[in-house]
Amino acid sequence: MKLPNYLKCLEVKDLLIKMGVQNIPELSHVTFVRKVTKTTTIEIENPKLTFNKKIYLESVPVSQTNVSIGKDGTIEVNGIKACAYIKKQRQGIDMYNKTSTYRYHLCNCKTIEQMINGGRKDRYVSTTRDDGLFEVIDQIGGSARKLELRLELCHNCKKILEHKRMLPNPYSLKSFFNKYQPEIPKTIKRTESVLVEEQYAPNHNEIAVLFKEQVGYKCQLCGVNCSTTKQCIHLHHKDGNGQNNLAHNLNVLCTDCHSKQYNHSQMLANLNFKRQIDTIIGLRSEQKIHTVG
Ligand SMILES: [Zn+2]
Ligand SMILES: [Zn+2]
Ligand SMILES: [Zn+2]
Numbered sequence: 067m068k069l070p071n072y073l074k075c076l077e078v079k080d081l082l083i084k085m086g087v088q089n090i091p092e093l094s095h096v097t098f099v100r101k102v103t104k105t106t107t108i109e110i111e112n113p114k115l116t117f118n119k120k121i122y123l124e125s126v127p128v129s130q131t132n133v134s135i136g137k138d139g140t141i142e143v144n145g146i147k148a149c150a151y152i153k154k155q156r157q158g159i160d161m162y163n164k165t166s167t168y169r170y171h172l173c174n175c176k177t178i179e180q181m182i183n184g185g186r187k188d189r190y191v192s193t194t195r196d197d198g199l200f201e202v203i204d205q206i207g208g209s210a211r212k213l214e215l216r217l218e219l220c221h222n223c224k225k226i227l228e229h230k231r232m233l234p235n236p237y238s239l240k241s242f243f244n245k246y247q248p249e250i251p252k253t254i255k256r257t258e259s260v261l262v263e264e265q266y267a268p269n270h271n272e273i274a275v276l277f278k279e280q281v282g283y284k285c286q287l288c289g290v291n292c293s294t295t296k297q298c299i300h301l302h303h304k305d306g307n308g309q310n311n312l313a314h315n316l317n318v319l320c321t322d323c324h325s326k327q328y329n330h331s332q333m334l335a336n337l338n339f340k341r342q343i344d345t346i347i348g349l350r351s352e353q354k355i356h357t358v359g
Contacts, residue, residue: 076287079287079288090287092314093280093316094313096277097265098265098267099266101261102261102263103261105257105260107255110253110254110255114145114146115250115252117144118146121143121148121192122195123195125195126143126193128143128181128187129188139174140232141173143192146248147172148193149193150171150181151169151190151191151193152189154189154210155204159206163216164216166202169217170218173220175222177220178223196242197239199214199215200216202214232246270308270311277301283318284318285318285319285323287317287320287323290353295342295349298345299318300321302317302319321339322343
């Protein structure tokens, strides 16, 4: 003979609970996390440094830069002081002394003014190399040889600098740049939007939905599955305090089991709950959850 499983019997369960033998399992603790966009300020390497390094190590065509004349009348490319000169040279190269009659410029002298206004930028290159040597391409005789030649400062530029009392004494390119090159910060600050996870205090509805989902909309006491009639499953606060949403105070119960909890008999006066209880009785028989009675 097959004996009924008394542990599945609701009346037995009810009795055990009243005797304090069987407790409804507590819902596990849940932290509520959501993704929020926050702006943070981060420090990054100043992108200008990359260009500054390049223009220090090699000559950069003026046409590829943002060339301007600074407030003090000197040449600036991409915001820093630089000299400009013609790289492809045809005559005036003295191979023996490694010099040339071509000059480099630092100011908006007539030649540079003409270069900027006359659209002849593409003949010029710029550099912040400061040892007095300049990369030159010797184009004499059709062949193109790369050379490093010592060039002198243009006479007009020199006069302008003298007049402005900006010509270091003794003069060298290094001392000029040391004195007049603006300080470039190594890093810059940039604000970025980042997606971060944040814990939050949920409202009651969010908590109720989450805990009901956690048990699959099944009553923790009788086991009836209410996933098709979600209004028939409630979040019960054991201590009767609806604000106390700590996991150990919460249970998910069907309307019928809920109404049988301590101090809940007033639920039976509610027509809506009574209809829900009828629905649950129907669901239990569909789901083969039987009471002894
Ligand atoms: Zn000049
Ligand atoms: Zn139930
Ligand atoms: Zn309750």
